[in-house]
Amino acid sequence: MTEPVRRRGRPPRAQQDAGPGMRERILDVAREEFAERGYDKASVRGIAKAAGVDPALVHHYFGTKEQVFAASIEMVLAPALEAPAALVDGPLDGAGERMTRFFFGVWDAPATRAPLLAIVRSALNNEVAAGVFRGLVASQLLARIAQRLDLPEGEAELRASLAAAQLVGTAMLRYVIKVEPLASADLEWVIARIAPVVQVHLTGP
Template identity: 40%
Template sequence: MLDAARAEFVERGYEATSVRGVARRAGVDPGTVRHWFADKSRLFTASLGMADVDPSVVVRAVVDGPVDRLGERLVRAVVEAWDADAGDTVRLVVPAVISDPGLRALLPQFLGAAVLGPIVRRLDVADARLRSSLVASQMAGVLMTRYLVPVEPLASQEPARVAALVGPTLQRYLVGELPG
């Protein structure tokens, strides 16, 4: 199923891929796919080798609470998710995605649909796509300097401390005034 899912995602894109299409390609009933993967985002993360990552948990952790601390909650949720296995998943998945043009094209679609999109939609702000890309760029830098090319002291900071340091920047990207 995971091979079929990965092939479907690469060929069709995140948005156009369906659980039914994955099931058809894998030669199984759609109920079988749904039995193992709660939704399309879980199927996608599992197809990348990140079966333990549930994007909806990250989104819930971020959107539950006051808007004025959204950036901090986002940083903390992401760092805590990747810290769960000491960053091993990041070190495996990121190079694989970067080296595969099909997966590289899928990642922005996935992030927009399953993670950043729901967060930014809650805010109902202008320039939502720009804001999402700014947030993604900042978080990519945090992931890179924390797990792939560890830069101290950021790499060893507690998630709450990283969130306190980086969160205000994300907060500005999410709801603050952007330069003209």
């Protein structure tokens, strides 16, 4: 019996009905592929093969490789991107320490450090990946912080960006490039010195 012709770009019926956990499974595999190979060398076909599915199913759920990458980033960064609402709802005077403590807590946790390293390395080496990372952070993180600052729109966004630059730059030196003695310095020591600088960026003169 002749098999029915399947439209291009659509997964087989059995894979379309693979269940609600299939999307998360593909994302888990995609994150590992991006971590091991980087954005440039990872492919939708490779992700599909590692997940044991047809590439059409990956396209069905996510679309392009860029969209798969964005979804994998959001999956890892969701706690960090959702937390600022709670972090900055408190008094602005303590926002610098709350943000710094939370940010480095995420980086210092083994469960989130490896995925973050993979994401940052991909963003450093590929402009598409960097654009996805910037867009996600700018729209979901910096915008929330800027909204709390009682300043003109342009200045509020600039101050939030400077605060983020302080945190991201320090994390790069400590966790990615591993510059000593910062890389092995006590975390509380680092927080105590970075938090006041972040606070100045947000609320200083």
